[in-house]
Amino acid sequence: MEGSILDSLGTELIGVMSPVSICMFLVVLLVSTLYPPSSSPSPTPIITAANLVYSENPSDSTTQKLEGSLLNAAVFIILIAAITFVLVLLYYYNFTNFLKHYMRLSSFLILTTMGGAIFLSLIRHFSLPLDAPTCFLFLFNFSVLGVISVFGRGVPIIITQSYTVILGIITAAWFTQLPEWTTWVLLVALALYDLVAVLAPGGPLKILVELSQSRDDDLPALVYEARPTVSRSNGGGRRNGGLGLLVGGVSDNLSVELQNLSRTNEEEIDIEDERDRTRYEGGSDQGETTPLVVANSSEIDVVDEERSPLVEMLAGEGRDGGEADEEAMTRGVKLGLGDFVFYSVLVGRAAMYDLMTVYACYLAIITWIACTLILLSVCRRALLALPIFIALGITFYFLTRLLMEPFVVQTSTNLLMF
Numbered sequence: 001m002e003g004s005i006l007d008s009l010g011t012e013l014i015g016v017m018s019p020v021s022i023c024m025f026l027v028v029l030l031v032s033t034l035y036p037p038s039s040s041p042s043p044t045p046i047i048t049a050a051n052l053v054y055s056e057n058p059s060d061s062t063t064q065k066l067e068g069s070l071l072n073a074a075v076f077i078i079l080i081a082a083i084t085f086v087l088v089l090l091y092y093y094n095f096t097n098f099l100k101h102y103m104r105l106s107s108f109l110i111l112t113t114m115g116g117a118i119f120l121s122l123i124r125h126f127s128l129p130l131d132a133p134t135c136f137l138f139l140f141n142f143s144v145l146g147v148i149s150v151f152g153r154g155v156p157i158i159i160t161q162s163y164t165v166i167l168g169i170i171t172a173a174w175f176t177q178l179p180e181w182t183t184w185v186l187l188v189a190l191a192l193y194d195l196v197a198v199l200a201p202g203g204p205l206k207i208l209v210e211l212s213q214s215r216d217d218d219l220p221a222l223v224y225e226a227r228p229t230v231s232r233s234n235g236g237g238r239r240n241g242g243l244g245l246l247v248g249g250v251s252d253n254l255s256v257e258l259q260n261l262s263r264t265n266e267e268e269i270d271i272e273d274e275r276d277r278t279r280y281e282g283g284s285d286q287g288e289t290t291p292l293v294v295a296n297s298s299e300i301d302v303v304d305e306e307r308s309p310l311v312e313m314l315a316g317e318g319r320d321g322g323e324a325d326e327e328a329m330t331r332g333v334k335l336g337l338g339d340f341v342f343y344s345v346l347v348g349r350a351a352m353y354d355l356m357t358v359y360a361c362y363l364a365i366i367t368w369i370a371c372t373l374i375l376l377s378v379c380r381r382a383l384l385a386l387p388i389f390i391a392l393g394i395t396f397y398f399l400t401r402l403l404m405e406p407f408v409v410q411t412s413t414n415l416l417m418f
Helices: 004-034 062-092 096-127 132-151 158-177 181-197 205-216 263-283 309-317 323-328 339-352 355-379 388-414
Strands: 224-226 243-249 256-261 331-338
Touching: 004 096, 004 158, 004 224, 004 331, 004 339, 004 355, 062 096, 062 181, 062 205, 096 132, 096 181, 132 158, 132 309, 158 224, 158 339, 181 339, 181 388, 224 339, 331 339, 339 355, 339 388, 355 388
Parallel strands: none
Antiparallel strands: 224 331, 243 256
16 A cells, blocks of 8 residues: 555545534624624524523523523433434334435425524624515525435535535524523533443444444435545545546446546547547457446446545555445545534634634634544544534633633733733
């Protein structure tokens, strides 16, 4: 195997950090625009499954807020666990199509209802002259296109990734409207639930993963997939640079190949075209012609697909382990939509207090993402990242709010630091 894991680590970091950073930045921008820290009236808390039991009031004591937030978090976790077990049963009894339709409906409702509410808030905030029919038509088309882009086939990967990030932005911006104590306690409760659901024997998420692995099937879930293009023909040692044209054709072994075309290799492509034309006219080495055909995706297998450089190199090491391992490694690094949502909720809630806490939370999350990718290259298995991210983010938030910000403010006020 040529090269090392560190050769592709930069590409992996950019492929994962960019969408996460964009999602968090846009959530912070939305929160700072609609609910700035300097605004005297706090945003009206929304009524969701996360605050059914207790509605937080600023006049409540700290004990009341803590007890009420714990009750809200307990009820929310119970509801999430119950829904997850129902999904496990549906997947166990092969109701996969129902789950896929459920995910499509959920995405459509997120884009129309929650996204529409945020869109109307922006219209009111900036006093945009937009009539109701135009707004409804735009929102409906935007939502339908989003569902098709996320769950459809043949959609460019950049559009699918963009709509996945948009879903995370809308959900995170909506959850930032929860009361402050409920938000922080809920994040901690979700991190603990994630640990139990994934690691404990009989945990719902662990059962789902084991069923998916035993069936060799993908779970119907909202997942962001970072897939930088790496060609198998070069063994993964050389990465395509820049944005170029993708030239597709059918080779002699009937595999669909993609090649990145840049301005520097136009001569080579012309030579290849001339060679292919000669071979088509005169026949192949076996005396048979190889016409270029177009078939449905169900009739041919795409052999040379978009792959993650890190996963490509690991697949090269594990090819002796069997075809199942090689097939499992052909997909790029994936990040669940829940990661996008709760990272952004964390920095969005921090943005309601001060930008210094936003910087601290962002640096904690991004730093651990880099560490997670290194661990992924060593462990070669799916990693439980959300609880650690939430723990680091909350720790850095309160350390910055309680210790660093008073120190910086005092030193700046007394002209000790500029």
